[in-house]
Amino acid sequence: MITANENQSWVNAHAGVALPGADVAWLNEQRAAALAQFEKVGLPGVRDEDWRYTNLRALKSNDYALNSASVLNVELAETTNPRLVFVDGHLDVAASTGLSDSVTSLKDSLAIVEGAFGSTLPIEPHGFTALNTAYAHDGYVVNLTPNQVLDGVLEVVFVSQSANAVSHTRNIIIAQANTQCTIIERHIGAQGSVYLNNIITEIVAGDNAHIDHYKIQQESDDAFHMGGVFINQASNSQVKNHNIALSGLVTRNDIYCNLLGPGAHMEMNGLVVGKGRQHIDNHTEVNHAVPNCTSDEYYKTVLDDHSRSVFRGRIIVAQDAQLTNADQQNNNLLLSKNAEADCKPQLEIYADDVKCSHGATVGQLDPTSLFYLKSRGINAESANALLTFAFANEVIERIKVDRVREELTQILAGELLSGLEELI
């Protein structure tokens, strides 16, 4: 149960931390409003409909501290991509490459993000989102001026290396007309470490902007990851969000997209691989506000052991949004009788000339396919692994950027195909 005291203790935990832009009026207004919202709603609990399957007791029972800055003390795999490195939510400039006029840190870019900051968020945000706005201390900013193409792939790695750290990172992608970029966010943490990564990415896509956004979550097995990706799309823009959750103790992602200009296209691909006592929530919402937009949502979940997942997929088609074409698929594979997948498709359609389809399945591996593989001499364990990998890899196969797809296939093979990786 949420109590005033509990809320106060969260506010106290952040007291005395110097936040950037203390003299920036618009930011202070947003912070004050967010704090008021937090004091009103507090952290969510199982009594909230959107959180009823999500037990946050473990998260709430821990104390967290917001660090003022940290320096990377782990070694990252080499990459040929430009890469920003955030440590406990703060940009480590020395460890980063790829900073430019277009790629900056939030701290240094408050003037740029005025107007965009907070513009994509829900009107009544939940407690974690409110905390993020109230205490946003850093994040990456990608600001593309009309017709600008950000070459290659920009990687942003968020390393949580300090135990009991909390970070409220706010990333903002402003892609003006006819721009293009591919951005990969990776979330990693020291194994066994407890921390709270409360992170939001806002995407403002201008006319005909093309944005490929990847989020690969490989947090510590004891970590809490509260994530939000909030997107506004103008006419003919195309945004693809790929949400891959492989680790963490409790993960929540809110992925909300407003299609605000005709011809906009949104693609949401999601993959959850749960094991142990992991809990992974994905709440997606596509708001078709205007006519002639399309959305394509494809989420898959693989759950083993005692892991649990929640998928809430909401599609809203406004009365004016004629000729909308929206599709949503959510397929869940349960590998253990103790695993649980809850899925809630929610379609709210107020227009009459639209095409909306959705499908949800929960099941086990197909016994005929298993027998087929076994009848070729493949042992039961390998047959299970191959079919599980194949099920999950269908999400990865939707990725168009070759090197990203290949890398994710390798990561997935490492997770699901132990001993058979050479087959892929």
Place this chain on the structure above:
Amino acid sequence: MLKVTNLHASVDGKEILKGITLEVKPGEVHAIMGPNGSGKSTLSNVIAGRDGYEVTAGSVEYLGKDLLELEAEERACEGIFLAFQYPVEIPGVSNMAMLKAAMNSIRKYHGQDEIKAGDFLKLIRQKADLVEMKHEFLKRAVNEGFSGGEKKRNEILQMAMLEPKLALLDETDSGLDIDALKIVSHGVNALRSPERSMVLVTHYQRLLDYIVPDYVHVLANGQIVKSGDKSLALELEAKGYSWIEGIDDNQTTAAQAS
């Protein structure tokens, strides 16, 4: 090689096989014919070790071992291969990946090292040529989007790769046009050898024009009601199943309807 004695098997409590006795010696090709619902596919599935079939009496001995004691994958490793009537589509697993996993699993079972990547590639290309399969099919997901004929050719490709001692071909001719039937038969005939036995399960005599059996058995109502040489198949083609004693009218009707 294979000795089936008084085999009884049921599915969901319903007895399908009612005392089958059959012996297959090395190098022999046996055809099992019979109307729909006579138990032909059940027999091959029971031998291959598919779940869901309960053996209630009798025995199956294979190379001196009690076959019914082995898991499906162990039977495959011991040299039994089932070409499926309805080959399964496995999205996300390529033909090559599945065959490599299968070959290495079988080699491991026999204490052999994994096949070298180069050797595997050479072999699979050679076998693909045998069944006139384009090499690009090797990289595609197992049977996904394959036509009926391509699926059956893929079964023979797998058989050629895994080199079984006993091959069970379950209705391999069903759904094939004449060209595909020739290709599939050519592949099967190329694999005939004095050490390799085959059991062809088929409804029609047509397949046996191309793959000539040493013995023909007629299965009806869960029992072998007649055995003979290849001339039996021709007789069946001419007269239908109804002239054989032991086939009741219902089954004849079913056979004619199909």
